[in-house]
Each structure stands twice: as structure tokens, then as C-alpha cells.
Amino acid sequence: xxxxxxxxxxxxxxxxxxxxxxxxxxxxxxxxxxxxxxxxxxxxxxxxxxxxxxxxxxxxxxxxxxxxxxxxxxxxxxxxxxxxxxxxxxxxxxxxxxxxxxxxxxxxxxxxxxxxxxxxxxxxxxxxxxxxxxxxxxxxxxxxxxxxxxxxxxxxxxxxxxxxxxxxxxxxxxxxxxxxxxxxxxxxxxxxxxxxxxxxxxxxxxxxxxxxxxxxxxxxxxxxxxxxxxxxxxxxxxxxxxxxxxxxxxxxxxxxxxxxxxxxxxxxxxxxxxxxxxxxxxxxxxxxxxxxxxxxxxxxxxxxxxxxxxxxxxxxxxxxxxxxxxxxxxxxxxxxxxxxxxxxxxxxxxxxxxxxxxxxxxxxxxxxxxxxxxxxxxxxxxxxxxxxxxxxxxxxxxxxxxxxxxxxxxxxxxx
Amino acid sequence: xxxxxxxxxxxxxxxxxxxxxxxxxxxxxxxxxxxxxxxxxxxxxxxxxxxxxxxxxxxxxxxxxxxxxxxxxxxxxxxxxxxxxxxxxxxxxxxxxxxxxxxxxxxxxxxxxxxxxxxxxxxxxxxxxxxxxxxxxxxxxxxxxxxxxxxxxxxxxxxxxxxxxxxxxxxxxxxxxxxxxxxxxxxxxxxxxxxxxxxxxxxxxxxxxx
Numbered sequence: 001x002x003x004x005x006x007x008x009x010x011x012x013x014x015x016x017x018x019x020x021x022x023x024x025x026x027x028x029x030x031x032x033x034x035x036x037x038x039x040x041x042x043x044x045x046x047x048x049x050x051x052x053x054x055x056x057x058x059x060x061x062x063x064x065x066x067x068x069x070x071x072x073x074x075x076x077x078x079x080x081x082x083x084x085x086x087x088x089x090x091x092x093x094x095x096x097x098x099x100x101x102x103x104x105x106x107x108x109x110x111x112x113x114x115x116x117x118x119x120x121x122x123x124x125x126x127x128x129x130x131x132x133x134x135x136x137x138x139x140x141x142x143x144x145x146x147x148x149x150x151x152x153x154x155x156x157x158x159x160x161x162x163x164x165x166x167x168x169x170x171x172x173x174x175x176x177x178x179x180x181x182x183x184x185x186x187x188x189x190x191x192x193x194x195x196x197x198x199x200x201x202x203x204x205x206x207x208x209x210x211x212x213x214x215x216x217x218x219x220x221x222x223x224x225x226x227x228x229x230x231x232x233x234x235x236x237x238x239x240x241x242x243x244x245x246x247x248x249x250x251x252x253x254x255x256x257x258x259x260x261x262x263x264x265x266x267x268x269x270x271x272x273x274x275x276x277x278x279x280x281x282x283x284x285x286x287x288x289x290x291x292x293x294x295x296x297x298x299x300x301x302x303x304x305x306x307x308x309x310x311x312x313x314x315x316x317x318x319x320x321x322x323x324x325x326x327x328x329x330x331x332x333x334x335x336x337x338x339x340x341x342x343x344x345x346x347x348x349x350x351x352x353x354x355x356x357x358x359x360x361x362x363x364x365x366x367x368x369x370x371x372x373x374x375x376x377x378x379x380x381x382x383x384x385x386x387x388x389x390x391x392x393x394x395x396x397x398x399x400x401x402x403x404x405x406x407x408x409x410x411x412x413x414x415x
Numbered sequence: 416x417x418x419x420x421x422x423x424x425x426x427x428x429x430x431x432x433x434x435x436x437x438x439x440x441x442x443x444x445x446x447x448x449x450x451x452x453x454x455x456x457x458x459x460x461x462x463x464x465x466x467x468x469x470x471x472x473x474x475x476x477x478x479x480x481x482x483x484x485x486x487x488x489x490x491x492x493x494x495x496x497x498x499x500x501x502x503x504x505x506x507x508x509x510x511x512x513x514x515x516x517x518x519x520x521x522x523x524x525x526x527x528x529x530x531x532x533x534x535x536x537x538x539x540x541x542x543x544x545x546x547x548x549x550x551x552x553x554x555x556x557x558x559x560x561x562x563x564x565x566x567x568x569x570x571x572x573x574x575x576x577x578x579x580x581x582x583x584x585x586x587x588x589x590x591x592x593x594x595x596x597x598x599x600x601x602x603x604x605x606x607x608x609x610x611x612x613x614x615x616x617x618x619x620x621x622x623x624x625x
Contacts (some may be wrong), residue, residue: 006604009586011620019584024483024589025443025496032586036620040554047590303442303500365580367616377623 003073003315007027008082008090010296011055014293014363014379015078022307028315030075031060031066035081046070053081054184056088056100063089074314076267080107080153081184082177086143088232096211098287102263106287108150108186110194112262115274119261121254122281127197131179134171137195138164148170149178150189154290160198160229161186167195170230177375184402189260191330201276203227203283206235206255207298207306209268211321215256218324219298220248224394231373238330238390243275251281258282267322268310293361293382299332300324306308325386330393332383332401334363336370340408343367345381347403356387356396360404369410379405390394419502425518433513435506441484442466443500447509453516454523457486458488458567459531460604462597468526471514476570486605487523487619488569531568532602538565544599549592553578556619560592577591580615582622584608 005023009016011034023030034037035049041048049066051059051248063072077086083103090097098106105111110128117123129137147170149157157177159170174193176377208217221237241248257270268289275280289295289306298306300322312318336342342364351360364370364380371377381404387394432450453472460486467473476494477487485547486493494509497501532540542562549560557577561572563573572592578584593606 009583011583012623014622016583020585020589021441023495028488034583034586038583039556039558039619040549040587040595043548043552043595044590047594048586249483334470338463351422362613363622364617365613365615365621368621378621406575 001071002027004031004064004070005311006031006033006072006075007397008053008059008075008077008086008089009035010034010079010081010307012081013079014291015295016168018192018295018305018307019076019311021076022305022311026311026315026317029070031072032068033063035254049091050268051085053085056085059085059264060089060092063091067093072312072409074316076311076314077288079291080151080286080288083107087266088318095341096266098170098266099266102265103287105262106264106285107299107340108189109148110150110188110192112285113194115263116258116261116282116285119257121257121261122279124195124197124199124281128192129171129195131175132256134175134193135168137165138171141167141195143167144229145195147174147406148194148196148199149174150192151185152178152181153286154242154377155232155373156232156377158232159230159374166230171195171409174374183212195235198229199274199279199281199283200228201274202243203272203274204241204243204251205290206251206271207268208259208271209261209309209321210264211264211313211318213261213265215264215269216321217255218251218300218321220251221330222387222390226391233335233373234333235335236330236332236394237290237297238328238393238397239299240328240390242390247275251275254280254282260283261325262287267314268306292333292379293363294333295333295385296359296382297329299329299386301326310377327386327388328390330384330390330397332385332397333379334381334383334401334404334406336364336372336376336378336380336408337406338408338411339371340369340411341367342370343407343409344406351383351400351403352397354400354403356385356392357400359384360400366407419506421507423510423514425514431514431517433510434597435504435510437500437502441495443497444493444495445502445506445509447494447506447513449492449513449517451517452490453492453588454487454489456489457523457528457531458486458569458604459523459527460489460568461485467528468516468524468530470522470524470527472512472515472522473514475512475529476509479505483507486504486569488567494556530602532600534565534567537568537570537600537603538562540600541565541570541603543594545598548599549595553587556581557617558619562607568602570603570606571609572606574608576610577617577619578615579610580612580621581620582618582620584612584618585611593601
């Protein structure tokens with residue numbers, strides 16, 4: 001009997017295809033659970049079950065019933081929306097996984113900060129501010145500060161404010177955003193925002209895997225564009241980092257400390273970190289791998305993808321963690337520049353001709369309504385590059401991006 | 416691995432050249448182009464060894480550890496591996512299997528050829544599955560699956576409506592549509608999605624970073 005993998009795939013993911021391709025390369029049976037029914041679930045209930053990820057206990061009960069007739073050997077969540085359900089299901093099935101309390105902390109920026117502070121990891125000043133107390137809080141805060149939802153990804157709802165007036169406006173705006181997306185949030189996350197001191201300096205993203213209890217970093221990505229606010233759009237990731245060996249060593253060590261402080265014991269992690277002079281501060285710790293379609297930038301020397309490695313690790317088939325492909329690589333995440341209805345992307349063929357560009361993917365669909373940050377949550381596209389040096393990758397990405405032009409119409413009243 | 420070429424001598428003084436080209440997009444797949452037809456004018460897909468029906472080529476290929484499926488199409492043989500896709504190790508063994516198949520005279524057995532449905536019959540039965548089972552279900556998501564063509568036993572599909580550009584279409588294709596068609600028409604070979612998903616205007620599930 002082949003081992004069975006239970007893959008939790010939120011229907012909003014960019015990564016269903018990448019994980020399915022990886023699963024098909026393994027000698028396994030696969031069940032793919034989503035929070036909304038697949039239109040063919042009734043024909044293939046074991047292959048395509050439906051689990052409510054917002055109710056992990058209910059998901060665990062359904063997984064337990066499925067596993068009675070089709071034993072499950074590993075559970076993997078594709079995105080943040082399903083990581084807690086994966087932890088609770090794994091616990092119910094007696095499978096090795098991150099503990100649920102650690103995943104809860106990784107999903108909540110305030111809880112993560114509390115855990116890191118508890119073990120002495122330096123943090124910016126931070127506090128939890130409630131939706132009904134922010135006007136009073138405005139006068140007692142230090143500025144510049146950053147307002148953040150407790151549980152949103154990709155810089156959504158993250159706003160820098162430089163004074164009390166900006167704070168009040170930004171808080172109301174982000175609170176409204178959270179309230180309109182609150183159905184899956186717990187009480188704290190739906191009624192509070194995190195407010196923390198703005199940390200100037202550069203930012204990196206760190207990708208890795210907890211293997212046998214040890215946090216192993218395999219890529220440190222520079223974010224070459226300055227992220228100074230008022231919003232913090234993710235644009236470019238380039239690896240390997242050009243910060244120098246000593247700094248990268250410190251980033252790797254601090255990443256491991258942060259991952260362990262949050263309590264993650266298994267599987268992928270994604271950490272964001274800021275640095276300024278000698279100061280190095282973890283910004284976020286996630287119990288999942290890099291988001292969007294960005295995982296395509298991670299390729300291992302033996303040809304495996306990030307999803308291949310994540311699934312092999314979960315099933316106990318990984319062996320040694322493979323080395324990363326020796327070439328530099330990078331991705332440009334294209335954000336919507338303004339509100340409106342996406343029609344098309346101009347310049348794709350020209351962008352693909354830039355030396356070093358591997359692929360341009362138009363992610364937005366014709367007719368989709370786009371919004372820029374801080375409310376926006378759709379990427380218009382992704383550009384991928386690979387070259388001998390990080391400088392060459394960055395140059396290729398900038399050149400390609402300059403040739404791309406999204407056609408967005410109806411900015412005044414897109415709905 | 417870059418492209419690899421093998422030259423083999425066959426009985427009666429014939430020689431054959433086989434070029435192995437690993438897929439850039441799907442590293443688990445490698446296509447072997449042969450200098451003479453392997454299955455002249457025909458195509459057959461083998462999802463496991465049981466479908467071989469004593470075909471020398473297919474038996475030899477499935478004897479190689481990790482081979483998951485085989486698609487033979489006129490003068491090409493596409494092989495998919497599970498596990499470690501180490502083509503530097505596996506490509507010479509696949510080349511030798513193709514050589515053995517050609518040396519046997521008929522790489523694909525007569526029994527396989529006789530089992531292939533007439534394309535018209537395949538089309539009729541696949542269309543029936545789409546009409547009676549699949550499309551009534553995907554219509555609940557505003558979707559539709561169209562049968563574009565059947566070439567030998569390879570089925571070409573196109574997704575429309577809510578399926579076109581849907582973030583979950585790969586799940587629906589592989590674990591819904593494909594399984595349903597194979598359950599009902601086991602003789603079909605490869606099932607190909609020819610849809611331009613980037614042009615989908617109304618995907619049922621749209622990817623986002625929500």
C-alpha cells in the first residue's frame with residue numbers, strides 16, 4: 001500500500017498546481033482537501049474531500065473518518081489559511097507536525113512577538129491596540145510607527161504612520177479592512193491591530209525547513225527596493241543575499257532562534273527580517289513556505305522544486321536536505337498600481353526576451369477588479385530570473401519589469 | 416541533464432539514433448525521439464505495466480525502477496518517473512529498452528493495437544461521460560469541459576466558463592475529470608488540457624494573497 005498524503009489546499013491559493021505536480025512525482029496516494037467543495041467531490045470523495053479550515057476541530061473529525069478507511073501518513077498545508085487545520089488534524093491522527101499552539105502564534109503577529117520577546121530576541125517596541133481604543137492611544141504612541149493586522153499576509157493592511165493624525169486615519173482604514181475579512185479570525189485578531197515602532201533599514205526574507213527539530217535555512221532573499229512606507233509592497237526577491245557572509249550568518253542564526261521561539265518543530269518556515277546597522281529584528285515568522293508563485297524561484301541542485309522537498313520531508317522521504325541551485329535567482333511580484341479592472345498585460349513577449357528572464361506569468365485574469373495596497377490582495381503577475389550573479393538577476397528583473405504594462409480600466413468605479 | 420543522444424546497432428545491420436530531451440517544465444518527464452518509428456502512425460498511453468499486453472517496449476520500460484507512465488507516439492517515447500528524476504542514470508536504460516523493443520520487431524504488441532478504441536468510438540464515449548457526468552457537475556461552478564479532439568487514444572480537452580483560469584483547475588483536471596474519464600473509458604491514453612487559462616474571464620476560484 002502506498003502512503004497517503006493529505007494536502008490541504010485553500011481555494012484561493014496560487015500553488016495548487018505546484019503541489020500537485022510535486023505529489024505526482026512521489027510514489028504516493030493523494031487526498032486534496034479544500035474548504036469549498038470541488039465540483040466533482042461527490043464522484044471522488046476520498047481524493048477530493050471538503051474540510052472547513054476555519055474550524056480545525058471539525059476538519060480533524062472529517063480527516064479522522066477518512067483515515068479510518070484510507071490511512072493518512074502525512075498532512076501538509078499549502079498556505080496560511082490551512083496551517084492550523086493541518087496541525088490539529090495531525091495531532092488527531094498521531095502524525096508528526098508543528099504543535100497547534102505554535103501555528104497559532106505564527107498566524108498572529110502579536111503572539112509571535114510575545115514568544116520571541118520571552119526568549120530574549122530583540123523586538124521593536126510594540127503593543128496591541130483595540131478597535132475601540134485607538135483614538136486615545138494615538139497620543140501615547142511614539143512615531144514613526146507601523147500599523148498591522150494581526151493575521152494578514154503579503155503586506156496587506158500594513159501602513160507606516162508618522163504622527164497621531166496619520167495614525168488615527170490609518171487605524172480606521174485598516175480596522176475596516178480587517179472587519180470586512182474577519183470571518184476566519186479569532187476574537188483578538190478581529191478587534192485589535194498591532195502597532196510597532198518603524199524599523200528603518202533593509203529587509204530580507206528567509207526560507208527554510210525544520211528538519212529533525214533543527215531549523216535549516218536554504219535561501220536568504222534580499223529585497224533590493226527600499227521599504228519605507230507608507231505601504232510596503234513586496235516587489236523583488238533576489239538570492240543569494242549580497243549582505244556579506246557575516247551578516248548572512250547572523251540572519252541564519254537569528255532565524256533559527258525565532259523559529260524555535262515561536263515553537264515550530266516541523267516543515268517549512270518563512271521569516272521576514274529587518275536590519276539597520278548592527279540591529280537585526282525578525283518581523284514575521286510563518287509556518288509555511290514562500291507565498292504567491294514565488295516558490296518557483298527556489299530550485300535545488302538536484303532539480304527538485306521547493307514543493308518536492310516539502311512533501312518529501314513530510315512523508316519522511318527527504319534524506320539529506322539538498323543544496324540550492326548554485327545560480328542566483330529572483331522574482332518580481334507585480335502589484336496593482338491602482339484600482340480598476342484588469343484587462344491584459346502588455347509587453348510580455350518583450351520582457352521574456354531579456355537575458356536571464358526565465359518566465360513571465362500573468363496572474364490576474366481579464367475582468368478581475370484590482371486594488372493597490374494596503375487593501376489589495378491580487379498580484380498582476382510574476383517575473384522570474386536566473387543568472388550567474390545576484391546583480392545580473394536584479395538587472396534582468398528591472399529591465400523586464402520596465403517592459404511590462406498592465407492595462408487597467410475603470411479606475412473611478414471598478415465595482 | 417542536457418540533451419543526450421545514443422546510437423544503437425540493431426539486427427540486420429540497422430542502426431538507430433535516440434535523443435533524450437528532459438522536459439524543462441516537468442523535470443520528471445523525458446521525451447526520447449527515435450530515428451525510426453516506434454509505433455508507426457499510432458499513439459498509446461500506458462499508466463502501468465498491466466496495460467502492456469506483452470509489449471516488449473512497455474515491459475522493458477516498466478522494469479526500470481521509478482517509471483510511472485509511458486506515452487508512445489509514432490517516433491517518440493515520453494517517460495515519466497516518480498521519486499528521484501535522475502535522467503543521467505535512467506536515460507541510457509530507457510534507450511536500451513527502446514532498442515530492445517525495436518530489435519524484437521514490434522515494440523508494441525498487436526494485442527495493444529487491437530485494444531485501442533477506434534477514435535470515433537473513443538470520442539463518442541468520452542463525450543458521453545462529459546455530457547452525463549462531468550458537465551452537469553462542473554456547471555454548478557459555472558464551468559464546462561469540451562472535447563476538442565481524439566488522436567489515436569489521446570484525448571484533448573478544453574475548459575471553459577468558471578473552469579477557465581480557476582486556481583483549482585489542476586485539482587479538478589487530475590483528480591476529478593481525468594479519473595472519471597478513466598473509470599468510464601479505461602482505454603483512453605493521455606488526457607491533455609489545451610486551455611488558455613490566462614484568458615479566463617470568470618474563474619470560479621481566483622488565486623489571491625488573502
